[in-house]
Amino acid sequence: MGGECIFQSSQPVNRYLQCHELVLYKYRNHAKNLLVIVIIDFRIRLPRLYSTLSALTSLDYVTTTGPSQPYGQQHLNEPLLDHREGQLFLTEAFKVILEEVLCKGTDVNEKVCEWREPEELATLLDLELREYGEQQHQLLQRVRDVAKYSVKTNHPRFFNQLFAGVDYHALTGRFLTEALNTSQYTYEVAPVFVLMEDEVLSKLRSLVGWAQGDGIFCPGGTMSNMYAMNLARYRAFPEVKLKGQWALPRLAVFTSQESHYSVMKAAAFQGIGTENVFKVNVDDRGCMITDDLSEKIELAKSQGAVPFLVHATSGTTVQGAFDPLEPIADICDRQGLWMHVDAAWGGSVLFSKEHRHLMRGVERWESGACSGIQLLECNFDLLKRCHSADATYLFQQDKFYDMSLDTGDKSIQCGRKVDCLKLWLMWKAVGSQGLEERVDRAFAHTRYLVEKMMKREGFQLIGKVAPVIKERMIKQGTMMVGYQPLGGRVNFFRMIVISPQLSYQDMTFFLDEIERLGNNL
Numbered sequence: 001m002g003g004e005c006i007f008q009s010s011q012p013v014n015r016y017l018q019c020h021e022l023v024l025y026k027y028r029n030h031a032k033n034l035l036v037i038v039i040i041d042f043r044i045r046l047p048r049l050y051s052t053l054s055a056l057t058s059l060d061y062v063t064t065t066g067p068s069q070p071y072g073q074q075h076l077n078e079p080l081l082d083h084r085e086g087q088l089f090l091t092e093a094f095k096v097i098l099e100e101v102l103c104k105g106t107d108v109n110e111k112v113c114e115w116r117e118p119e120e121l122a123t124l125l126d127l128e129l130r131e132y133g134e135q136q137h138q139l140l141q142r143v144r145d146v147a148k149y150s151v152k153t154n155h156p157r158f159f160n161q162l163f164a165g166v167d168y169h170a171l172t173g174r175f176l177t178e179a180l181n182t183s184q185y186t187y188e189v190a191p192v193f194v195l196m197e198d199e200v201l202s203k204l205r206s207l208v209g210w211a212q213g214d215g216i217f218c219p220g221g222t223m224s225n226m227y228a229m230n231l232a233r234y235r236a237f238p239e240v241k242l243k244g245q246w247a248l249p250r251l252a253v254f255t256s257q258e259s260h261y262s263v264m265k266a267a268a269f270q271g272i273g274t275e276n277v278f279k280v281n282v283d284d285r286g287c288m289i290t291d292d293l294s295e296k297i298e299l300a301k302s303q304g305a306v307p308f309l310v311h312a313t314s315g316t317t318v319q320g321a322f323d324p325l326e327p328i329a330d331i332c333d334r335q336g337l338w339m340h341v342d343a344a345w346g347g348s349v350l351f352s353k354e355h356r357h358l359m360r361g362v363e364r365w366e367s368g369a370c371s372g373i374q375l376l377e378c379n380f381d382l383l384k385r386c387h388s389a390d391a392t393y394l395f396q397q398d399k400f401y402d403m404s405l406d407t408g409d410k411s412i413q414c415g416r417k418v419d420c421l422k423l424w425l426m427w428k429a430v431g432s433q434g435l436e437e438r439v440d441r442a443f444a445h446t447r448y449l450v451e452k453m454m455k456r457e458g459f460q461l462i463g464k465v466a467p468v469i470k471e472r473m474i475k476q477g478t479m480m481v482g483y484q485p486l487g488g489r490v491n492f493f494r495m496i497v498i499s500p501q502l503s504y505q506d507m508t509f510f511l512d513e514i515e516r517l518g519n520n521l
Helices: 083-106 119-126 136-149 168-181 191-208 223-235 260-268 290-300 325-335 345-350 380-387 420-455 465-476 504-519
Strands: 002-007 011-021 021-026 036-041 046-051 062-065 213-217 251-256 278-281 308-313 338-342 368-371 373-377 482-486 491-493
Touching: 062 083, 083 119, 083 136, 119 136, 136 223, 168 420, 191 213, 191 345, 191 373, 191 420, 213 380, 223 260, 223 308, 223 338, 223 368, 251 260, 251 290, 260 278, 278 290, 290 308, 290 325, 290 504, 345 368, 345 420, 373 380, 420 504, 465 482, 465 491, 465 504
Parallel strands: 251 278, 251 308, 308 338, 338 368
Antiparallel strands: 002 062, 011 021, 021 036, 036 046, 213 373, 368 373, 482 491
């Protein structure tokens, strides 16, 4: 062990736990009614003393002597980590996660959040990082605190964002992904997930109506939209990869006023410039007006810009509007433009026989983003040609297996986390029919909520009512729903009904709670 323990006591000592550099002792002394547990830590040559409840008894005191070496030096021929200790911690931590996040966090009788002001929360969490590590019981308390004071996005009354709710099969996939801790760039380090991603992409392409094509999982819709812009530019001007922006003319992108802000970010990030993103007018439902699209294209040309991309949306962020894809595709065909469809929000309608008409014409896009998945039509090598850097330490050309299975060079990232498992496992669990049911259920909840709102007298919020109601619901923890203005309209609540946990009862609660929270305004 690298040290010697001397116990000065008249009572027998019982050593009952030994774990590499840590030795824990307990001692029974009937004359005292204290619990004193001594952990002798040979890493730092100091005993650690803890006094808590009465029940067990105590050591009088312990000293350590001996030639202990500083932490790490005596372990060059041994693993630095103790797997037994780590696995015990993981087991206990998972119990906390299961109870606090997945049991209490989905209980409608529990709060959505335990609101604290930033200064108080920082103190409660004890965020400071120190020189020496903490004991396991302290770390478990950290886990409990993180769970307690985090927003319970799995809660049935969390209506705030699109990631509301929990699917236990998908969550299992995420746990497994983190435990395996691989990177999805080569078949040799991620054989299961390379094949799995290919299968999921193939199935999604069939929903679109393509027999073949390419694709990649991305860390969110924003990255998918950035991929699309880069690919569209590369197809129109492949020399950009070698020569850069200086070799290109002024380029023009077209998107609706209600499109996601990632379009502007992509234009800025890729050097195209936000002033070269032409915003197309929308109708009352938030859908792109195609006549105005044609006018904006001509306007850009008259200013000396070269149009190369039309960015349509299926399911806008605020109104959930679906741009008319067929007439947009007609315009793109005539003008020779790349048509991308951001369906990160609305692409799920492709699972529904009742609602897939909202994306009629989808098979005519060049690329599309479906919930963080980038799909391309028939261009098997475009992703790779656009993004490859031929890293020889990863993508050797003399490997013993099919090199086409090394998909990492299609990505702008090097390390790429596995995202396909959670979707694959959920899809395996519920099938395409179960996914269709979830889509149809979300639409049913929307219709129900609208019908109930229309029947409530005076249920129209004005002025600064929405921010006050939002503050009250957060601090009371009863639910969470976002709000925002739109054009010339005042703030309104943006209700999300995507969670598979929701019922009509939750829709009614939402209306009742808004009414209760705003009753005296």
